Amino acid sequence: METTAEAAETGTSTRTGDCAAPPHRHRRPDGQDNYTISEVVAFTGLTAHTLRWYERIGLMPHIDRSHTGQRRYSNRDLNWLDLVGKLRLTGMPVADMVRYAELVREGDDTYIARFELLEATRRDVKARIAELQDTLAVLDHKISFYADAGRALASEGSR
Amino acid sequence: METTAEAAETGTSTRTGDCAAPPHRHRRPDGQDNYTISEVVAFTGLTAHTLRWYERIGLMPHIDRSHTGQRRYSNRDLNWLDLVGKLRLTGMPVADMVRYAELVREGDDTYIARFELLEATRRDVKARIAELQDTLAVLDHKISFYADAGRALASEGSR
DNA sequence: TAAAACCTTCGAGTGCACTCGAAGCAAGCG
DNA sequence: CGCTTGCTTCGAGTGCACTCGAAGGTTTTA
Incomplete structure (x- = not known):
């Protein structure tokens, strides 16, 4: 049987209506x-x-093996890899993810530490989104500038 | 005198009410x-x-020098560095930024290429924001899971 | 039964974006 | 006058996250 925290991490209880993968x-x-x-x-x-x-x-958590020693990945391993992939996209260093994985392996005692780590990560992600939106605004501004200049050039240089 | 496109790039005409730097x-x-x-x-x-x-x-564009050869950066150089910093945050490789800088140096003829490059970048940034928001949703889901588990643990093990 | 897939350990290589230091010299300032 | 700042070129080092290959073996599958 698995602990509640493990269920949270490994996603065994993923709702089956997950259709955006x-x-x-x-x-x-x-x-x-x-x-x-x-x-x-x-x-x-x-x-x-x-x-x-x-x-x-x-x-990674410990991966199951076949009776002859070959790796056999489970759906929860796949879910974990999905999470890792997402965290990687946020720019989280692998070392931090390893730290998180360690906490998961250590069991429910590390619940608070993990909670805090998740919240810190959320803050980081929000900050990154804000930065990107800032950049997007600059880009939009520039693009509209170019579009205007383009119209000007087009109307004057259309020989 | 500078071209319109250069003005767009170097930000000489930055409005002075820019207060979020x-x-x-x-x-x-x-x-x-x-x-x-x-x-x-x-x-x-x-x-x-x-x-x-x-x-x-x-x-970088060519940086001014003092009469003795020391670099003297202008406000537009600073603006350019701001843009570079923002693009760096989006994960744009330096090589791509160099390409863009080359286009700027080459003058108004490269207007269309730059426009397209900006639009492609905007698409990338939007995609990255979407990814991050996706990640944020996962994080939020996990965090609320943890919060629930925390309340359960707190009410049962509060001796 | 042969090819394809898997295992292990080991160590080296890659690509990116810096990052640093050193040598040797010129200019600015207090 | 001397210290700080700046200049040049050169080349080596760092940290991250893979990425690859080889050697030498076992297992699976068509």
């Missing part, structure tokens, strides 16, 4: 979700090298 | 805007090394 061929239902590494490569776009590297540096 | 001690008005490199360091947070490097790789 782009490059997934198809996941199998829980119970048949023992993907080979090459399937995960296809799902995530990461290389097998990178997946093993993630494991080495402690960025 | 954080770590600027104070700019001097146009005409007295001949900053030393160390002043620009203070303004931008970049190192002198990095400023010279930007110049070497073609990321």
Whole structure:
């Protein structure tokens, strides 16, 4: 059985109406979700090298193995990789994600630490969004400037 | 005299009511805007090394020099550095910014190319904002999950 | 049964964006 | 006058996140 916090992290209880995931061929239902590494490569776009590297540096939970030692990824592993991918997009350093993964492995005692880490991350993400919106405004301003200049040039130089 | 497109790039015509710039001690008005490199360091947070490097790789317009050869940055150089800083935040590679700077140097003929480059960049920035908002939603979901779990733990284990 | 996929460990290479130091000299300021 | 700041060129180093290849083995699958 898993703890509440683990459920929060690994996403076992993901609602099935999740329909906005782009490059997934198809996941199998829980119970048949023992993907080979090459399937995960296809799902995530990461290389097998990178997946093993993630494991080495402690960025993954312990991955199940077949009776002969081959990796068998579960839906929750895939969900975790989705989260990692999202956090990567925010610019979070891998080291921080590893720290977070450690907290998850350490169990419910680290609940507060994780909560705080999530909130700090949220603040960062919000700040980054604000920065980008600022940049977007500059870009829009410039673009409209160019559009005006373009119209001027077009009306004068249309020989 | 400068071309319209240069005015768009270098921001000479920046409205003076620009009050949201954080770590600027104070700019001097146009005409007295001949900053030393160390002043620009203070303004931008970049190192002198990095400023010279930007110049070497073609990321800067040609910087004025004093009669003895020292760099004298103008307000428009500062504006350009602001833009570069913003674009850097969007994750735009330096090589792309150099390309853009080249177009600016090449003059009004490159107007269309620059316009398209700006629009492509805007699309990228919008996409990045969307990704981040997606991530934010995941984070919020997780955080509220944790908050609920926290209340449950608090009410049961509050001895 | 042969090819394809998987495993391990090891270490080196890549690309980006700086980042730093050193040498050796010129200019500015207090 | 001396200290600070600036200039040049050169080349090496850093940190991050992969990325790749090889060697030498086992397992799966068509």
